[in-house]
Amino acid sequence: MTRTTFRQYAFLAVLILVLAGSTGALLRFALVYGMPSGWGEFRNVVHAHSHTMFGWTVLALFALIWHHLPELTGQPRPRAARWQMAATFVFSLLQLPAFWPNGYQSTPIGPLNLPLGAMSAGFAGLTWFWFMGLYARAVWGVRARGLPLRLWNWAVVLLFIASLGAMAEPGLMVMDVDDPFVKTLFLHVFLDLFTTGWLLLGIFGALWAWLGKEETPAGWLPVASLAGFTIPTFLLGMPPELLSPGLFWLAALANLIVAGFVAVHFWHFWQRRHRLPRLVQFSMLGLAVQMGAAVMMLVPSIWQWGVGALRIFYLHDMLLVWASSALMGLLLAQFGNHNARTRAWMEGLWVLGVGLMWLALLAGGFASWLPLSSRTFLAIAAWASVIIVLAAMMALKLFWPWKEK
Numbered sequence: 001m002t003r004t005t006f007r008q009y010a011f012l013a014v015l016i017l018v019l020a021g022s023t024g025a026l027l028r029f030a031l032v033y034g035m036p037s038g039w040g041e042f043r044n045v046v047h048a049h050s051h052t053m054f055g056w057t058v059l060a061l062f063a064l065i066w067h068h069l070p071e072l073t074g075q076p077r078p079r080a081a082r083w084q085m086a087a088t089f090v091f092s093l094l095q096l097p098a099f100w101p102n103g104y105q106s107t108p109i110g111p112l113n114l115p116l117g118a119m120s121a122g123f124a125g126l127t128w129f130w131f132m133g134l135y136a137r138a139v140w141g142v143r144a145r146g147l148p149l150r151l152w153n154w155a156v157v158l159l160f161i162a163s164l165g166a167m168a169e170p171g172l173m174v175m176d177v178d179d180p181f182v183k184t185l186f187l188h189v190f191l192d193l194f195t196t197g198w199l200l201l202g203i204f205g206a207l208w209a210w211l212g213k214e215e216t217p218a219g220w221l222p223v224a225s226l227a228g229f230t231i232p233t234f235l236l237g238m239p240p241e242l243l244s245p246g247l248f249w250l251a252a253l254a255n256l257i258v259a260g261f262v263a264v265h266f267w268h269f270w271q272r273r274h275r276l277p278r279l280v281q282f283s284m285l286g287l288a289v290q291m292g293a294a295v296m297m298l299v300p301s302i303w304q305w306g307v308g309a310l311r312i313f314y315l316h317d318m319l320l321v322w323a324s325s326a327l328m329g330l331l332l333a334q335f336g337n338h339n340a341r342t343r344a345w346m347e348g349l350w351v352l353g354v355g356l357m358w359l360a361l362l363a364g365g366f367a368s369w370l371p372l373s374s375r376t377f378l379a380i381a382a383w384a385s386v387i388i389v390l391a392a393m394m395a396l397k398l399f400w401p402w403k404e405k
């Protein structure tokens with residue numbers, strides 16, 4: 001695989017970001033002015049948006065991992081990685097049209113009634129298992145496991161657990177399980193372990209791989225302990241009425257320990273911030289919020305209020321501000337072309353759009369104490385989302401793989 005191949009992967013990943021981001025922008029405007037008639041139902045389009053967005057993050061992180069793996073293992077990349085990446089792209093993208101009309105419900109196609117959304121998510125999930133299998137074979141027996149490799153090994157374990165949670169969703173539908181506790185439990189195993197587990201450890205690994213051996217600190221950095229304590233934290237995403245006080249305290253204390261471990265990595269990254277791409281520096285804002293939130297969540301009433309009022313802010317802090325900015329920064333630094341003007345504009349618009357949406361979603365949670373209405377904050381978030389999509393479109397130009405000078 002050449003640099004151009006990786007630039008192609010980056011292009012395809014960002015293409016998914018543009019499409020899922022435009023869908024997100026449509027939803028943002030729908031929250032202010034209502035969904036335009038004939039454009040589908042809000043909840044179904046949210047499923048289409050979120051599932052497709054996961055495609056952006058996995059494709060970007062898979063590309064970074066495949067890129068660095070040979071230098072870390074001393075062995076060639078698996079040949080099938082190319083096909084796995086193609087399959088991940090196709091099935092990630094298919095989720096957009098598959099979820100849009102009916103979400104998780106069935107869609108009549110000729111004589112058949114097919115749950116297209118669940119089917120497409122299942123196929124996309126299978127390509128993740130394919131990645132995990134190829135990755136496990138590639139690192140099997142490697143003795144000198146540097147920090148990035150150890151972080152990725154645990155990230156893959158967490159992706160495996162999260163994928164089982166995702167696979168349980170259609171399974172529960174088939175088995176007609178309607179228990180709200182069981183249903184939301186598996187939903188959050190998937191959503192939260194994907195976000196705070198796989199993406200967090202995976203991106204940490206990609207950052208240490210980018211910084212290289214010379215910049216890797218000699219002392220102890222949490223890896224297995226970070227992964228282990230992350231597992232129970234998915235419980236904090238559950239609706240408060242479904243969680244017993246015992247489970248809440250288990251998750252909240254584990255989350256605090258995770259925040260402490262994240263702070264150790266954060267501190268080392270901060271000391272090396274001048275060697276990190278600009279968008280990675282910006283992404284640290286999202287990570288700092290997660291650490292602060294872990295302390296606030298120790299007060300049950302704040303957690304209960306936050307799960308309702310700040311759920312979408314918290315999710316996008318983690319998935320957009322932290323994960324997407326860091327991934328975009330790493331992709332640009334390694335596979336982007338050298339068009340300095342476009343890059344400066346792209347980065348500026350990204351920081352402006354993402355920062356504005358972040359602020360508007362945060363302020364929206366406190367709207368009842370502020371002089372502006374929550375509708376005003378929703379409108380600001382909607383216009384900010386247009387800026388983000390514009391920035392992502394400009395990034396496509398930076399990864400354009402078919403005309404290299």
Ligand code: HEM
Pocket residue numbers: 020021022024025027028046047049050053054057312315316319320324385388389
């Ligand atoms: C252009 C940037 C983005 C925009 C404009 C956007 C917009 C939205 C909107 C409007 C919602 C629904 C909010 C609600 O129900 O009140 C939403 C939900 C969601 N988005 Fe995004 N989003 C963006 C980026 C992302 C990214 C990068 C990811 C993941 C990598 C993501 C994952 C999600 C998830 C998981 C949900 C919640 C789904 C659920 O409630 O089932 N979004 N987004």
